[in-house]
Amino acid sequence: MNNVMIVSAARTPFGAFGGQLKDLSEQQLGASMMLEAVQRAGIDPEKIDEVIVGTAKQTSKPSNCGRHAMLVARLPEKVPAYTVQRNSASGLQAIVNGYWAIKSGDAGVILAGGTESMSQIPFEIRNARYEFTEKQREIVDAIPAQEVGAQPVEKYGVVTMAQVAENLAKKYRLSDEEQINYSSISRERAKIAVESGQINEEIGEVVLKKGKKEEKISKDELTNAQDLLAKPADAAAMCLLASPEKVRELSLPCLGQILSVGIAAGDPRYTGLGIVEASRIALKKANLALADIDVIELNEISAAQCLAIFREWQGWGVNPDELVQKVNPNGGALATGNPWGAMGAVLFTKLIFELRRREAKKGLVALAAEGGQGMALIVQKV
Numbered sequence: 001m002n003n004v005m006i007v008s009a010a011r012t013p014f015g016a017f018g019g020q021l022k023d024l025s026e027q028q029l030g031a032s033m034m035l036e037a038v039q040r041a042g043i044d045p046e047k048i049d050e051v052i053v054g055t056a057k058q059t060s061k062p063s064n065c066g067r068h069a070m071l072v073a074r075l076p077e078k079v080p081a082y083t084v085q086r087n088s089a090s091g092l093q094a095i096v097n098g099y100w101a102i103k104s105g106d107a108g109v110i111l112a113g114g115t116e117s118m119s120q121i122p123f124e125i126r127n128a129r130y131e132f133t134e135k136q137r138e139i140v141d142a143i144p145a146q147e148v149g150a151q152p153v154e155k156y157g158v159v160t161m162a163q164v165a166e167n168l169a170k171k172y173r174l175s176d177e178e179q180i181n182y183s184s185i186s187r188e189r190a191k192i193a194v195e196s197g198q199i200n201e202e203i204g205e206v207v208l209k210k211g212k213k214e215e216k217i218s219k220d221e222l223t224n225a226q227d228l229l230a231k232p233a234d235a236a237a238m239c240l241l242a243s244p245e246k247v248r249e250l251s252l253p254c255l256g257q258i259l260s261v262g263i264a265a266g267d268p269r270y271t272g273l274g275i276v277e278a279s280r281i282a283l284k285k286a287n288l289a290l291a292d293i294d295v296i297e298l299n300e301i302s303a304a305q306c307l308a309i310f311r312e313w314q315g316w317g318v319n320p321d322e323l324v325q326k327v328n329p330n331g332g333a334l335a336t337g338n339p340w341g342a343m344g345a346v347l348f349t350k351l352i353f354e355l356r357r358r359e360a361k362k363g364l365v366a367l368a369a370e371g372g373q374g375m376a377l378i379v380q381k382v
Helices: 026-041 065-072 090-103 142-148 161-171 176-196 244-249 274-286 303-314 320-326 340-358
Strands: 004-011 050-054 081-084 109-117 123-126 138-141 206-210 213-217 233-242 256-265 295-298 362-369 373-381
Touching: 004 026, 004 090, 004 244, 004 340, 026 065, 026 109, 026 206, 026 233, 050 065, 050 090, 050 340, 065 081, 065 109, 081 090, 090 109, 090 233, 090 256, 090 340, 090 362, 090 373, 109 340, 123 142, 138 142, 161 303, 176 303, 233 244, 233 340, 256 274, 274 303, 274 362, 274 373, 295 320, 295 340, 303 320, 340 362, 340 373
Parallel strands: 050 081, 050 109, 295 362
Antiparallel strands: 004 233, 004 256, 109 233, 123 138, 206 213, 256 373, 362 373
């Protein structure tokens, strides 16, 4: 089995819902970071074996966002591409698919990541194909419908991330004060990270054309609301993965190595707790303890979810104060918003660059996917 090396990675700045990236489609956002990852790697794109992209809610325009985006990026037509969907974990799933392909020897070089334009997710008109009447047609906002549709309503009732947060707060007896405090820390860290410029290296500039003028966007747009739930957002992130043999053959740079992956699932009414088992699986595969991890990028779907996971992780013998310092050192989705299908790839990119900034060795990406699933991935800097 091959080791899997991380050659390059880049993410767009975050765009708030209806904000600075709202006029860029998911395929445009994805294409911009595909080019950025390829340029940073210094690789001939003809050498790429496949492109894999995660997106949670494709609009009605691109039928295969991954293929569409790589053609927008003008990558070689001969390179195949496909799209994967695991709700908020879609981008990380794309990277994991690339990891599996290289590890098994089926591929040598993979371009993978996630993209999401939540600002362009449409309303849907249901029941309109056969009888377009006011009585029959149903107009639905596809964003909340996506959360509810992640599990059968007949079995679990109407499950939204707000309801999940309430369920977790009750289960773990989390006070409003605890949740507000966690959210405030995330926002303050994100604000410092943006204002100091310490995260600039991980961001690829996005160009928005307005007539004959071009606007260059390179800074995260943070949310203003003091909310305990992550807001929708727009973003994309891509990375180039390769086998050690291809790294040597093509003289590619190397940022790190993927050590292991964990995937788990449970009751959708407590979505988020899947992260706990997924991280346990990933740590066991890598023969590591949570205390061995230097940096953790955890998706903040809600403050309650993060605090619930902290409670579980602390039961593994990890010092609570150390855990707070390790998790999301530059803030999380409570500050930036949660661009569903892009978020796993964004967290992956943030982790790689934070390990470099800290001169740390090992890191963990962990995030939940609507429907009760969780994913975790461990990276080692080389």
